[in-house]
Amino acid sequence: MLAACLLALPLTAKTNTLSEKDMGAEAKQQEQYWSEQQKQKKTIRSGELWPDDAGRHINAHGGGILKYNDTYYWFGEHKDEHTSNALVGVMCYSSKDLVNWRNCGVALGVTPSLDSLNDGTPSGNGSGISSDIESGCILERPKVVYNPMTKKFCMWFHLELKGQGYSAARYGVAVADRPEGPYKFLYSQRANAGTWPVEGSPMGFDEYLKRDFAGGQMSRDMTLFVDDDGKAYHIFSSEENFTLHIAELTGDYLHHTGRYTRMAPGGQNEAPAIFKHDGTYWMITSGCTGWAPNEARMFSAPSIWGPWTQHPNPCRGPKADKTFEGQSTFVLPVGNQYIFMADIWRPKHPIDARYIWLPIEFEDGKPVIRWRDEWTLETK
Numbered sequence: 001m002l003a004a005c006l007l008a009l010p011l012t013a014k015t016n017t018l019s020e021k022d023m024g025a026e027a028k029q030q031e032q033y034w035s036e037q038q039k040q041k042k043t044i045r046s047g048e049l050w051p052d053d054a055g056r057h058i059n060a061h062g063g064g065i066l067k068y069n070d071t072y073y074w075f076g077e078h079k080d081e082h083t084s085n086a087l088v089g090v091m092c093y094s095s096k097d098l099v100n101w102r103n104c105g106v107a108l109g110v111t112p113s114l115d116s117l118n119d120g121t122p123s124g125n126g127s128g129i130s131s132d133i134e135s136g137c138i139l140e141r142p143k144v145v146y147n148p149m150t151k152k153f154c155m156w157f158h159l160e161l162k163g164q165g166y167s168a169a170r171y172g173v174a175v176a177d178r179p180e181g182p183y184k185f186l187y188s189q190r191a192n193a194g195t196w197p198v199e200g201s202p203m204g205f206d207e208y209l210k211r212d213f214a215g216g217q218m219s220r221d222m223t224l225f226v227d228d229d230g231k232a233y234h235i236f237s238s239e240e241n242f243t244l245h246i247a248e249l250t251g252d253y254l255h256h257t258g259r260y261t262r263m264a265p266g267g268q269n270e271a272p273a274i275f276k277h278d279g280t281y282w283m284i285t286s287g288c289t290g291w292a293p294n295e296a297r298m299f300s301a302p303s304i305w306g307p308w309t310q311h312p313n314p315c316r317g318p319k320a321d322k323t324f325e326g327q328s329t330f331v332l333p334v335g336n337q338y339i340f341m342a343d344i345w346r347p348k349h350p351i352d353a354r355y356i357w358l359p360i361e362f363e364d365g366k367p368v369i370r371w372r373d374e375w376t377l378e379t380k
């Protein structure tokens with residue numbers, strides 16, 4: 001993505017105050033800008049501003065990508081200027097080539113906050129009833145998978161209820177008929193209440209597992225994975241972020257089946273990103289240091305159910321000991337390549353968080369992620 005084309009379009013945040021004539025002119029100008037952008041040969045430059053079809057930095061953090069038909073859909077957290085809490089919801093962008101991205105708008109919107117409900121503003125609905133995804137909640141790391149059986153697009157995300165910090169530790173589920181949405185929020189809860197993992201006991205490092213057995217296991221940083229046989233899995237940081245859980249999903253991808261395994265008990269892994277290469281499952285994670293970067297970890301297993309083996313840090317190059325100042329979010333298979341995706345968080349100015357996309361190479365059969373200032377992706 002070229003930095004040079006940034007913000008070339010004089011956009012206004014006050015579109016609704018423009019006359020119809022002005023709006024038509026602006027739309028025409030944006031189309032012109034977009035058509036020019038698509039003609040440019042673009043490279044991927046991690047850490048820079050990445051403009052969308054209107055020249056605005058893409059706002060889809062902690063994201064993941066779904067390929068549906070010949071189009072890629074990028075879902076991620078909308079971040080505000082001053083807060084990482086969700087004031088908008090999950091954004092969706094679409095692309096045919098992974099470098100030119102069109103803003104498809106809000107895929108899953110948060111609901112107006114209770115504070116605004118009865119204040120006479122247009123956003124208030126007057127119902128007096130809040131929802132789990134009320135504006136101001138924490139909604140992170142959304143991922144979407146397509147279910148060919150139900151023909152629905154299924155979104156899972158990490159949810160923290162408004163005003164409760166990170167204590168709710170829930171996952172949320174939403175569903176749509178079209179990839180870009182709108183998604184309908186279904187429910188949020190903790191995971192696998194009243195169910196022990198498939199390995200049963202003794203388990204080791206199981207204090208929090210036992211504590212949360214009845215009420216449900218904590219569910220924070222997460223991803224989704226659909227295996228070659230169509231089975232889907234929800235992978236999330238649980239047990240106070242000490243242990244990852246890998247939980248099987250029902251055939252409609254909307255619930256857990258109750259079968260789950262624990263991975264790296266006590267290892268404190270966050271930000272799981274998984275892919276499968278030549279029959280081996282690879283998972284890249286981070287340690288737990290809040291918004292600050294740390295050294296990536298890597299695991300492999302012959303089955304999603306394990307056993308999982310830890311390998312050295314796959315990153316190479318400057319700042320490889322800090323994941324190039326980023327934190328993993330997703331691995332996208334493209335043809336016979338894989339793209340490692342990470343976020344460079346900017347907690348003081350969240351909307352300015354940046355993206356790292358780097359190709360995964362294999363050396364001696366193991367994934368290696370080498371820093372590149374700039375690279376070209378062949379999607380064909």
Ligand code: DGJ
Pocket residue numbers: 062140141221270271289290291327
């Ligand atoms: C690290 C997680 O990976 C992020 O998604 C976010 O929850 C931050 N912690 C909050 O500190």
